[in-house]
Amino acid sequence: MKKHGNFAFKSDIGKVRETNEDVALALANRTGDILLLVCDGMGGHSRGDLAAKMASDYLSDAFKAKNSFFTMGTARLWLTYHIKQANRLIYDEATRNPKAKEMGTTLTAVLLVDKQMAIANLGDSRAYMIGKDGLKQLTEDQTYVDYLFRMGKITREEMKTHPQKHVLLNALGLNPTISFDLQIKGHQGERIMVCSDGLYNNVSDIELLTVLVSSDTPAQKCDSLIRIANANGGSDNIAIALWEQGK
Numbered sequence: 001m002k003k004h005g006n007f008a009f010k011s012d013i014g015k016v017r018e019t020n021e022d023v024a025l026a027l028a029n030r031t032g033d034i035l036l037l038v039c040d041g042m043g044g045h046s047r048g049d050l051a052a053k054m055a056s057d058y059l060s061d062a063f064k065a066k067n068s069f070f071t072m073g074t075a076r077l078w079l080t081y082h083i084k085q086a087n088r089l090i091y092d093e094a095t096r097n098p099k100a101k102e103m104g105t106t107l108t109a110v111l112l113v114d115k116q117m118a119i120a121n122l123g124d125s126r127a128y129m130i131g132k133d134g135l136k137q138l139t140e141d142q143t144y145v146d147y148l149f150r151m152g153k154i155t156r157e158e159m160k161t162h163p164q165k166h167v168l169l170n171a172l173g174l175n176p177t178i179s180f181d182l183q184i185k186g187h188q189g190e191r192i193m194v195c196s197d198g199l200y201n202n203v204s205d206i207e208l209l210t211v212l213v214s215s216d217t218p219a220q221k222c223d224s225l226i227r228i229a230n231a232n233g234g235s236d237n238i239a240i241a242l243w244e245q246g247k
Contacts (some may be wrong), residue, residue, distance in 0.1 A: 004032045008218035009241040012226045014052075014198055015234025021048040021105075023056040023198045033070040033075075034112040035059070038125045040196040042171060043103040051105040051173050054093065055086045059109065072116045072184055078183060079111055079118050083172070090173030104171040107180075108139055108194050112243065116133035118189040122170045122180045124197050125239075128208075131190035135209045142170040148220065160232040191244040195225075198236030200228040218242045 002008050009024040021041030028034050038181045039055045041048025052210045069075040086107075096098045106123025112238065121139040124146075140146065144167040148154045159165060191212060200208070203225060211224045222240045229238050 003035070004028065005243055005245045006218050007034065007036070007243040008222050010219075010222040010226060011237065011239040012230070014237050015230050017237050019049055022198060022237035022238050023052040024194070024196075024239040024241045025056050025060055026241040026243060027060065027063065029063055029068070033066075033069055034110075034243055035063045036107075036110040036112075036127075036192060036194045036243055038108050038194045038196050038239045038241055040101070040106040040125050040198070040237070040239065041121065042105060042123075042168070043100075047100040047103045047217075048105060051094070051101060052091045053105040054090050055105050055107055055172055058082070058086045058089060065194045066099075069111075069113045072113060072118065072214070075111050075113045075116075075118045076184065079103055079109065079120050083107065083109070083120055083122075083143075083180065084178065087172050087178045088176065091176050094173060102174065104169070104173040106196070107172045108245075109190055110138075110194055110243075112192065113189060115187055115226065116195065117185055117192070119180065119185065120180055120182045122172050123168050123173060126195055126197075126200060128195070128200075129187075129190045130193065130209065130212045131188075135205050135212070138185070142181070143168055149157075157180055189245045191242070193242045193243075196237065196239040198238040199225060199229055199240055201234060202232045202238075212242075 007024040007026040013020040025037040039052035041052035106126035127138040
């Protein structure tokens with residue numbers, strides 16, 4: 001059973017930033033496998049926007065060239081290999097180009113194949129599943145404050161105002177080699193959303209769920225979520241990639 005379904009993606013500069021370093025992507029290959037991807041560039045003057053674009057362009061081209069994934073094992077190997085290749089491309093560019101020194105990007109990708117999904121994560125962009133139990137976060141933020149919370153050093157409330165809440169423990173392109181979270185989960189047609197922190201830091205879980213379960217199209221839902229994020233402050237760039245079953 002191939003996925004097909006309906007999907008949309010969009011990024012927005014928000015209300016505060018001078019440039020948009022977020023990239024979102026959602027696409028299907030020839031046989032209906034789906035790739036959802038969000039990259040949130042980091043580095044500011046060090047070209048975080050370039051790092052995000054390089055990662056998304058590379059993975060997009062590789063996915064379009066892949067006709068089909070016969071097994072989830074194949075999908076896992078494909079995702080692992082190409083994320084490592086994207087990392088090397090960004091690292092090499094940052095090494096030889098002084099204007100791109102220390103650029104990097106978060107990367108969260110969901111690859112939907114038949115009744116399973118492969119979820120890869122570096123940094124603090126997120127993947128969510130929206131099903132009968134509501135909104136479920138599928139990824140774990142790779143940040144310093146999340147580490148402190150898991151170690152019992154701070155509370156969830158303290159995470160929101162911690163002075164180092166934006167410090168990442170992992171990102172694409174900063175080192176010649178990388179490790180990252182990659183998990184395989186079952187998928188029975190639940191909605192899947194991938195987004196940057198500019199969305200979830202400005203839109204509550206209740207607001208997210210209300211929009212995502214509405215009868216709007218995926219494109220309309222992306223527009224609505226971005227409007228809400230900007231109305232709530234728009235403190236960062238915003239990126240969303242959304243997939244749901246066809247009706």
